[in-house]
Amino acid sequence: MKRILISMILSALILIPVYSAKYVGAKKCKLCHNSTRHGKAYKTLYHTKHSKAFEGLVKDGKADDPYCLVCHTTGFNEGGYKMGAPDTYNLKFEGVQCEECHGPGSDYMKNNIMKDRKKAISKGLKIPNEKQCIKCHDKKKYPWAKKFVYKERLKQIDHRYR
Numbered sequence: 742m743k744r745i746l747i748s749m750i751l752s753a754l755i756l757i758p759v760y761s762a763k764y765v766g767a768k769k770c771k772l773c774h775n776s777t778r779h780g781k782a783y784k785t786l787y788h789t790k791h792s793k794a795f796e797g798l799v800k801d802g803k804a805d806d807p808y809c810l811v812c813h814t815t816g817f818n819e820g821g822y823k824m825g826a827p828d829t830y831n832l833k834f835e836g837v838q839c840e841e842c843h844g845p846g847s848d849y850m851k852n853n854i855m856k857d858r859k860k861a862i863s864k865g866l867k868i869p870n871e872k873q874c875i876k877c878h879d880k881k882k883y884p885w886a887k888k889f890v891y892k893e894r895l896k897q898i899d900h901r902y903r
């Protein structure tokens with residue numbers, strides 16, 4: 742009996758997943774980040790080309806090309822947009838959305854955690870910097886990329902309100 746119990750406890754431990762947050766899609770962030778008090782981050786972002794970055798791939802007939810998808814979707818093959826998943830699932834992760842820059846949101850998006858910056862960061866929230874941008878805005882990986890000057894480019898997508 743004791744042995745069975747111990748083995749049950751051990752297998753339960755093994756079954757506990759390694760900590761990893763999930764991508765939830767920008768509509769979830771919109772719930773709170775669409776008011777004046779929160780800088781209308783959602784509205785601001787949805788006027789930039791990031792949110793429409795998938796449309797260019799469709800026009801070029803490259804919506805199935807993993808080389809292109811890495812930079813034109815959110816969380817590509819890392820828990821967001823997934824090669825071969827049904828469209829109904831992938832629709833949530835088309836384009837460059839909040840979580841591509843701020844990290845997968847399932848664990849930090851609760852109001853009481855979001856209000857506490859330290860807590861939110863410990864739950865996976867990223868405060869992006871230039872490095873985050875260079876993942877995609879990189880001529881070495883994508884020769885057609887324009888020159889990237891962080892300060893100027895940041896201005897074009899700025900949604901800070903504090």
Ligand code: HEC
Nearest residue numbers: 765769770772773779839840843846850851852855856858
């Ligand atoms: C339940 C409401 C709610 C949801 C949903 C939510 N947030 Fe927040 N968020 C807040 C609040 C409240 C703050 C605290 C700042 C404030 O009050 O202006 C905040 C702050 C932030 C900050 C600023 C952190 C800092 O201190 O610089 C970022 C970035 C952010 N949220 C991103 C997101 C993203 C990305 C999502 C979607 C995955 C999301 N939030 C979903 C309520 C929310």
Ligand code: HEC
Nearest residue numbers: 767770774782783786837838839842868869900901902903
């Ligand atoms: C292309 C990358 C990128 C995307 C996409 C993006 N953000 Fe940000 N976000 C940033 C950067 C960069 C900052 C500024 C960080 C700093 O203060 O240095 C920022 C700051 C913020 C802040 C803090 C504002 C403040 O005044 O300090 C909030 C809130 C926020 N983002 C929410 C969102 C939400 C919600 C979305 C999706 C609708 C989103 N972001 C999409 C890069 C991004």
Ligand code: HEC
Nearest residue numbers: 789790791793794797812813837869873874877894895897
């Ligand atoms: C996951 C890849 C990715 C990341 C990360 C990323 N970008 Fe982009 N960015 C793109 C793509 C793709 C486009 C072009 C979209 C289109 O035109 O279809 C773009 C376009 C832009 C534009 C033009 C926007 C417009 O509306 O004219 C600016 C400015 C920009 N990015 C700034 C940034 C900054 C600043 C960061 C970092 C905080 C960043 N990007 C991070 C992929 C990315």
Ligand code: HEC
Nearest residue numbers: 797798801803808809812876877878879882883885886887
């Ligand atoms: C390493 C990241 C990266 C990869 C890979 C990538 N792109 Fe892009 N793409 C970008 C960035 C960044 C921009 C925005 C241009 C800029 O501001 O530098 C962009 C812009 C675009 C645009 C809109 C602007 C334009 O130039 O017409 C289209 C369409 C596009 N890419 C299609 C594609 C296709 C098709 C592929 C695959 C063959 C691809 N991209 C692969 C990063 C990438």
